[in-house]
Amino acid sequence: MTDLASSSVAPPRPTLSDRMKFYGIWILTGLVLLVLPKVFSSGGSMTTFSLVGISIIFALSYNILLGQTGMLSFGHAVYYGLGGFLAIHAINIVGFHKWPIPLPLMPLIGGVAGLFFAALIGWVMTQRSGTAFAMISLGLAELVASSALILRSFFGGEAGISANRTKLFKVFGLSFGPQIQIYYLIAAWTLIAIIAMYALTRTPLGRMCNAVRDNPERVQFVGYDPHVVRYIAFCFSGFFAGIAGALAAINFEIANSAYLGAVQSGTVLFAAYIGGIGFFIGPIVGAIFVTVLSLGLSDLTQVWQLYFGLFFIAVVLFAPGGITGLLMMHRPLVRAGMLSRMLPSYAMAALPTLALCVGLMLMIETIVHYTVNPNEDPHIQAFGIPFDAASPITWVTAAVLIVGGFLLARRAWSRVGETWDTTLTAARAKVHAL
Amino acid sequence: MSTAIELRGVEKSFGVTKVIQNINLTIAQGERHALIGPNGAGKSTTFNLISGYMRPTTGSILLRGEEIAGMKPFQINRRRLSRSFQVTNVFANMTVWENLRCAVLWATGHRYAFWKNIDNLPVVRERTAQILEDIHLTSRRDVPAGLLTYAEQRALEIGITIAGGADVILLDEPTAGMSNAETERAVTLIRRLTEGRTLLIVEHDMSVVFGLADRISVLVYGQIIASGTPDEIRGNLKVKEAYLGEEAA
């Protein structure tokens, strides 16, 4: 076969401009990370950004399992937590002995810890897949979380282990006391981890992970041992989870049993799925979303858990591919330059949907007022909007918004569906014609 | 001529039922050998035994003289024996290109590499492209395998099987469900792709069997009742009775 023929058959190599675009994205991301604190400079937003960075790494590491290799884990926090604990101990030991190891290297220790435990536990676990794997991970997570309270000298019992990150060997005169320095530390590690994990998807191993996810049986007949593939993926996932855990430990200067718990494991599953496990950036989007939501929602309303639950139900029902899936659906339209055709019908649908949501919130908050705080002033605030829970006008408005919004929204969305079908067909045709 | 595969006294039982009863079979290197027999005779089971999907109850299976009974499928595959499946068995969510590439990776020595960019492996790229052309799916390169038509999936199934460059190839009913024209094309394809390699094929379509095979073995109730050249088999009364029936006679 001549080179010419094969290169016409194989997918085209990225052109120079493609490659520029590709590297441009990373550089742009780096720049954004760099200037972010200049735009939002309050201590609170620094903390938020730091947490978002950590959960991005964590969610991406989780997606190595779920999205890429098809392993549903209920115990990913184990590696996150152990990474965190090891990092805290390392900070304490290094600080105590005054060894010349600076703080920015500590996440590596967490990573290695995560890797070590994943490698240790993973071999038997990854022999199974599917529900059996999920249940083993669940049981194991329970075991580890419980022993965290029993093995007190290592896990520090309920209070956990704390450390002082400023007591380490200093590089470039950075003390790592102020949150801004921690932010940059986390941002740098996040960028590195994202790039590393992205690169991982583009390796032979990354591809075989996908193959194992799709059809582990057939994988055996192209020379691979699916168990080994799962195992290596599991180790990588543990490694990056450990890095995330260590960063969290550095950020909070404490590691405790909450790091290992079911809540942590559940949150990362949420984040990855909500963002969209089918896409590399899905978990990133999900991590941002879930972190910001869980930080912010409790300020807005007392019953944030209810909204949280309803929101997840809604995403699972209406956006099975996650938020990213929803966005990616529009790619063919964007390519054909036909996105604008959809916008009017979206606007039409958004209005009643919004009304429905507002109505629901009004109803929920009013009910909450009457059942939870019946003795208090009925002039309450939810999501920053003040209203009078005692006034019949409020009730009528809520009822009208819910019923009217629901009826109109249902109509409008089926309209959207029709427009979608025709636009998509047209877009496909146009792209094909090119 | 050296032997590629040799089965010696192979038996396989599931519980009390003995599905394969004392099979002895030798397939020479470079030979195209067809395995035919009524449904349920144990042809697919024989494939499963040779490819490591199942472990024989007794007996030994030699691949180029090496004992492979009891090895795992991937170990056998790494010894350059590859098989296809009677029921299409591809990576449904991955594109045709990715399907083939996965099949090429181990053989080109990239194994579990996580430090190489998969798009920068020229050998892999070329081999994949080659196979893609061979199975005439160039135009479907970026379509997820699950969305291919049945015949295309069968072609892909063959493509994955041969992509690793194995020199012993087992095909289980590769043309099942294809139309006559497609079957013809598939036969040409198989003939070309297995040039110089050892082929063991299971088929119910007699035109394929007689058109392709150098030798034929007939398996009935887990036993080989006849083995020989196409002409010998065609003339064999026992075979006619047990398998071909009056129609093909």
Added chain:
Amino acid sequence: MLELIVISTLNGVLYGMLLFLMASGLTVIFSMLGVLNFAHASFYMLGAFFGFQISRWFGFWPALLIAPLLAGAIGAAVERFGLRRVHKNGHVAELLFTFGLAFAIEEIVGIIWGKVPVDYRQPDILDFPAFTIFSTNYPAYKMFMLAVSVVIFIALLLALKRTRIGLIVQAALTHPHMVGHLGHNVERIFMLVFGVGTALAAVAGVIAGPSLVTQSNMAALLGPILFVVVVVGGLGSLPGAFIASLLIGLLQTFAVSINGSLASLFGPLGPDLAATWLNDIWNVTIAQIAPIMPYLLLVLILIFRPMGLLGTRET
């Protein structure tokens, strides 16, 4: 010694049956539909609160009937309008759906009944000790729980044996269309199964509510122990779940009664080791880790026998 064994066995059986009572609905849903229903405990909680409220109005016995029907209806509605749409997107989607549901139910219960435990009491006619062994009372109410568990077990066993619902559901998991072509209304059966599963959870709630704590976080506190029961028993096996419940009940109860630790076996650690983390392991008693033993059992079972004790299929 005899006292210990008799009492532990009794307690173990009682606890095991309580577990089975709570897990029976999950067995139905998880092992038949394959839905990892994390909201199961929430339906259990709904059962308890419905039971509490209805028994306030009409008494305990009507509550025992009405509350499960209500919860079952809610469950069926959840299947009809939610899970059914999610089903095609796979198990993870179903799981997250039920996750979200669990969140919402907990908060809704908190909104309606408040967050402090409610005063849900057992019916007066069962409020007496059934018998006394070694000066330990066994209240009639516990015997009632035991009886209900056994009745549910037998009834389910018969129902699944007699009807072909189990087979239909199992077939429909892989080939829903084909089952439809054979004349079975798959959707209704799924809804029914989910409804029955949630109703069973509610039965457990009505009955266990008074003897445990009826509170809006009771679902969360139950944790994944019910999954342990179902998985250890083996997916698709009701007798398996029954045996696993007993096994876990006995295991945990007997473990509680053992005070042994590595230290009591080999003597305390030397002073140079006593300060290290080894010391913790050394001094942990079996009793101390009894409640986490089921998880250990789960992990070991899945590693060595992924089908579970009596399971028929792996996933």
Added chain:
Amino acid sequence: QETVKIGYIDPLSGGGASVGEGGLKTFQYLADELNAKGGILGKKVEIVPLDNKTNPQESLIQAQKAIDAGVRYVTQGNGSSVAGALSDFITKYNERNPGKEVLYFNYAAVDPILTNDKCSFAHFRWDANSDIKMEALTNYMKDTPAIKKVYLINQDYSFGQSVRSTARAMLAKKRPDIQIVGDELHPLLKITDFAPYIAKIQASGADSVVTGNWGQDIALLLKAAADAGLKVNWYTYYAGGAGGPTAIKQAGLDHKVFQITEGFANVDHKASQDYEKAFRAKVGLSLWYPRAVNEMRMFAAAAEKAKSLDPIKVGKALEGMKFEVLDGGEGFMRADDHQFFQPIYISSFGEIKPGQFDEENTGWGWTQVAKVDTPQTIVPTTCKMDRP
């Protein structure tokens, strides 16, 4: 107008919300009370509610958020893990941000370590730590000859473990004749069936049980005991917590369950009874935290004394401050470790006289069994505090 902001960091959602909301209402009531008298140094007091979901990390985020919003005083109580993390965080924050110091008023987290090895200038505790309560309890036991065999059952985490070890140590010293017939630890909030534990207690022949259990762990424990017909006295830390009284009433353990607190509704002290009445009328809850009253009142007094709202100055003013507590008697804030010492009561739950306060509408209430005066509650400390 500028206000004195107090960040209230406790669970306002999830499992711990019932407790956190009760605390919030208490502090809001206290703020209203202060404001009615003109606030602190003429400034109104504002309580800023911050939901930490009982999670230490979340607490730190909330603390950071509060500090951004200009809060210089935070108060927290639920969960020693949260308290430890918070104290650590604020100590470091103060070191790293001189001039912007923050104080942390702890009203309920009782882990002794916070006023011992991990003490901090920024941390002040108004609740008696678990050692103090045990000191008080064992001082009471010392004089109660009927107690002969004691069984310890506790949750397996730092608080439970510290209850258990101090109980052993102090009993051994004060009443060596008391036999510890059992010493049990069980995982936190994981047990649904306490029958096996009750069986063990039964078999041990104990006459008293000492437990630090809280939440469903105490409720289920008591119910299981009642079911099995176990007849012992229960010495508890938290039987009075939300849901506890309901459970005791359900179990019918009339005056069998004792609680060690710094006060309770029926204390024989007019001022506190009046306070309780007013509080219940307005808030609709019983006053769980008499110490919160002491905390806010002392805070106001300290600010007035320092004539400043600067946390350092307020902190210095609080050190060593003597104060007449709500339930009567004098307490003082020990300067060495910032632990408040006050009279401790042992009360039992059951039938009450007409006119007395009941709990959770059960018709039963707490009755005083013993009062341990401040001097008998003092325990040593290992605290070596860095002062600004």
Added chain:
Amino acid sequence: MMLEIKDLHAYYGKSHILQGVDMHIDAGEVVSLLGRNGVGRSTTVKAIMGEVPPHGHILFKGKNIAGLPSYKIAHLGLGYVPEHRDIFPGLTVRQNLMLGIKNPRNPGKWKLEDMLDMFSNLKARADTPAGVLSGGEKQMLTICRTLMGDPELVMIDEPTEGLAPIIVQQVGDLIAEIARRGVAILLVEQKLSIAMRISHRVYVMGHGKIVFEGSPDDLKANSAVRKEWLEV
């Protein structure tokens, strides 16, 4: 008239597969639907069963069944054997057959034991999971399973695919036996031999439409149709 189809259209997404199919089957009749790969024969039967949304009229025993859920269609007496042998792999052969029974209280003329007697292969495997059956055994199982529901008309899609020649004959015999017991049959086939042997009438399909209707002998005589639409 048992089944009557008028102007049936069907789509996969936007692609128009059936473009106005007209056909009918009388009670007790054996009719074959022939045609090349991909012309829409399977789609026709799927549309009748409601697996693909049908547009047009489908009258079964005079009742319009277009748009009904498939279980209702099945209950009216229409049986369907799909082309990919959707056996239930986890269930045993016997359980598979049992699921074919629509109403256990009122079994039809096909008895489970008779079925097993007819196919010794199946009998030997009666209690093994159907997933491990050989390809041919699966095919037989699917047909038998549908018969258990006692249909008045069975639609069988490519029953001989992947069968050994001798089994092809057996399946032919089975189909003839089914017809003899008074069940109407719609046979979707590619191989002419069987169809020609047992059909009363044949339809040839091309590009989503019926392009020929007549007796097997008519088809044999009409080489133009055979050449253009059947590529023999």
